[in-house]
Amino acid sequence: MPIVDAPEQFNQEDLYLDLHSTMGLPVYLKCEGFNFAGSIKLKAATEMVDAAERQGLLSSDSILIESSSGNLGVALSMIAANRGYDFECVTDARCNLATRLLIEAMGSRVKVITEGHPERGLLGARLDYVRERCASDPRYVWLNQHANPNNWKAHYRVTAPAIARRFPQLDVLFIGAGTTGTLMGCARYFRQTQPGTTIVAVDSVGSVTFGVPAGLRMIPGLGAGVRPALLDESFVDHVVHVPEAETVRVCHQLARSGFMFGGSTGTVIAGARRWLAEHRPAGEVTAVAIAPDFGERYLDTLYHTNWVREFYGPDVLDGLSTHEQYTH
CATH class of the missing domain: 3.40.50.1100 (Rossmann fold)
Known part of the structure; x- marks a missing residue:
């Protein structure tokens, strides 16, 4: 075990969740957030x-x-x-x-x-x-995370190389777009070192980042009401927009399998599922998606049935089995 004297000195970089058994997806989910701050x-x-x-x-x-x-x-x-x-x-x-x-x-x-x-x-x-x-x-x-190049440099220096070491023949990388720091850092790294890797940005419906109209968004993390200054779309191969109701369903499905992640992760997984269904329906692919954090901080919103139904309708969780639903 490491010995640290400052909280930022510890971060677990190499844990991946195989989403085949829980979601039926050929995707390895890079689990960020095993650190004292709880997120990427x-x-x-x-x-x-x-x-x-x-x-x-x-x-x-x-x-x-x-x-x-x-x-x-x-x-x-x-x-x-x-x-x-x-x-x-x-x-x-x-x-x-x-x-x-x-x-x-x-x-x-x-x-x-x-x-x-x-x-x-x-x-x-x-x-x-x-x-x-x-x-x-x-x-x-x-510090201005929305325009500070050290935002993306952190992921160019740390996150992307860690993925490349674990998956030297990576086909697709799915990354959520918030400030686009993670997206730009990883995209730049793979463009230089593994140019055959497809970079797919995942955004929320209602976010203006990639030029679509603004709309109501209730889940924090991904998306923006102002186009991020860090974004350079030339490094992005595809963009997928995910409705927040779909984010909610994915998060609840994962939770019923014992894995609680934040809303950004649900959005990224939903985007990966949409992209793979269209571009790689046979499922023969090595794909990684990045999970920025876990779900404990969202218990009063994303994982609270009354909150979910208030904003996304009474039927948003329909179709989940009985043990997959909360009762409050």
């Missing part, structure tokens, strides 16, 4: 803070500030607590309660934006608030 966002958070320190942007009185739907906020609050920085996480009402409580438990502040920008939605309003805070006080340092 630990890598980007560490890379961005390290770079800011190297560049002399942070001092003892600096206040880190970041817009986050949740997981990056947890990772940054953990690093800030360990290194002695103040941190303010700017999020919105879609952020899970458990996530907000985790951030506050580590001594950071949470600002919840309740009213979206008329054109750029809640994310646009969050970003406007961050800019206002930075303009009002020079102590604020905005």
Whole structure:
């Protein structure tokens, strides 16, 4: 077992779930989140803070500030607590309660934006608030995960090489698109080292990332109301958009097999299923999908039947066997 003296020093990089038995899919799910922050966002958070320190942007009185739907906020609050920085996480009402409580438990502040920008939605309003805070006080340092190249560099340096070592003949890689840091880092790496690997981006219906109209989205993580500055579509071979109701069903199906993952994972798996049915119906493929986190932080939303039925209709969980349904 490793011995660490800082929380970001530990991350399990090499665990994969074979989805054949649970979902009937020829996909290996790379399980991120076995670290003290509980998600893949630990890598980007560490890379961005390290770079800011190297560049002399942070001092003892600096206040880190970041817009986050949740997981990056947890990772940054953990690093800030360990290194002695103040941190303010700017999020919105879609952020899970458990996530907000985790951030506050580590001594950071949470600002919840309740009213979206008329054109750029809640994310646009969050970003406007961050800019206002930075303009009002020079102590604020905005890492800006939406445009910071160290976001994607973390996955170019760590995530993608780990996948390539385990699967040297990878046919398809499915990656969810949020800030597109994971997507861009992995896509760049495989374009250079294994150009035959097909990169499939998976996004939520209602996200504007790939040029489709904006729509209501309730599950945090994937998708965006503002096109990510990091995105370079030339590295992406295919894009799949998944309705959130389908995300919910996949997550519940996995949970009934004993595997609880977050909404981003459900979306990525649903996207992989759609893409494989169209492009590789015979199933003869070596495919990997990335699971950013686990499901415990979503118990009051994604895994709460009343919440699910309120937003996605009373029939969204129909068709699951009796033991696959929650009762509240």
